[in-house]
Amino acid sequence: MDEINCKQLVELVTPYLEDSLDEPTLDLVEEHLVMCDWCVDYVEQIRATIGAVAGLPWEPVPERLRVAVAAALEERR
Amino acid sequence: MPSASSTTLPDFERLVEQHYGSMKRLARTFVASDAVAEEVVQDTWLAVVKGIDGFEGRSSLTTWVFSILTNKAKTRGVRERRTIPLSCVGASEPDEPAVDPDRFQCDDDAWPGHWATPPRPWQRPERRLLSLEARDHLKAALDDLPERQRVVVTLRDVEGLDADEVCDLLGLSPENQRVLLHRGRARLRAALESYVEGV
Numbered sequence: 449m450d451e452i453n454c455k456q457l458v459e460l461v462t463p464y465l466e467d468s469l470d471e472p473t474l475d476l477v478e479e480h481l482v483m484c485d486w487c488v489d490y491v492e493q494i495r496a497t498i499g500a501v502a503g504l505p506w507e508p509v510p511e512r513l514r515v516a517v518a519a520a521l522e523e524r525r
Numbered sequence: 526m527p528s529a530s531s532t533t534l535p536d537f538e539r540l541v542e543q544h545y546g547s548m549k550r551l552a553r554t555f556v557a558s559d560a561v562a563e564e565v566v567q568d569t570w571l572a573v574v575k576g577i578d579g580f581e582g583r584s585s586l587t588t589w590v591f592s593i594l595t596n597k598a599k600t601r602g603v604r605e606r607r608t609i610p611l612s613c614v615g616a617s618e619p620d621e622p623a624v625d626p627d628r629f630q631c632d633d634d635a636w637p638g639h640w641a642t643p644p645r646p647w648q649r650p651e652r653r654l655l656s657l658e659a660r661d662h663l664k665a666a667l668d669d670l671p672e673r674q675r676v677v678v679t680l681r682d683v684e685g686l687d688a689d690e691v692c693d694l695l696g697l698s699p700e701n702q703r704v705l706l707h708r709g710r711a712r713l714r715a716a717l718e719s720y721v722e723g724v
Contacts, residue, residue, distance in 0.1 A: 453636070453637065454629060454643075455622075455624070455626070455629040455638040459707070461623070462707035462710065463703060466703070486643035486644060487640075489644045489645070490624075490643075492646070493647060493650075493718065494711075496647060496650035497710055497713050497714040500650075500655075500659070500660075500663055500717065501667065501713060503660075504663065504667070504683065506545065506546060507549075509545045512567070514541065516567050516570070517537055517541055517567075517571070520571050520575065521574055524534075524574065524575075
């Protein structure tokens with residue numbers, strides 16, 4: 449394979465971001481990204497998605513759990 | 526004066542809050558109801574508080590907590606005869622492309638496999654994706670993911686565990702872990718795209 453298309457690139461984004469592509473494939477991805485702003489946008493959107501998931505607010509803790517943990521901590525003292 | 530062990534205790538109240546949603550989501554994949562999942566989360570924290578002195582720091586505290594949770598949830602799941610073969614994904618799973626194939630040019634077009642309907646850049650995503658509405662949208666999309674994708678995305682991208690830790694916790698091969706993460710992230714991107722383009 450001497451080059452990849454956009455459809456192939458979007459399937460390589462996860463190992464690309466994990467830094468787990470073999471060298472020849474990494475070269476293909478990087479060569480494609482130099483040529484293709486649309487795929488650069490796609491990769492940026494995946495990055496933004498990961499960031500947004502990481503930034504989701506914490507979910508409310510039931511009072512029962514809070515009380516149980518506090519009691520267990522009290523018991524340690 | 527506080528004893529040495531009490532001064533080095535982590536801030537449990539904060540940890541419980543920080544991890545509650547993810548812990549419940551993970552537990553829920555092994556047991557049959559939200560109520561039982563909540564019990565598993567509670568049992569886990571009680572075990573963590575009790576056993577914290579034995580925590581040797583060979584993994585992160587988060588990973589340790591999630592491994593206790595997984596064990597407890599599995600035990601409950603077996604008792605309820607609900608065991609999810611979380612590891613059985615891959616070859617048998619139907620192909621799920623990251624992007625709708627209709628968005629690429631087909632073989633008769635000038636540039637087969639290249640974008641026909643390319644993604645439109647998100648302006649200032651760090652601001653737009655932080656709105657309350659965007660977060661609700663994303664949270665709903667996460668809840669809608671197929672279970673195994675949801676758990677892997679939660680552990681990787683919400684909790685920040687690394688790929689090896691997630692494979693260990695869930696008994697997944699590296700390839701399966703990657704496929705689930707890939708598909709889950711792709712679905713969430715698509716959900717955010719439709720949100721961003723709809724407003």
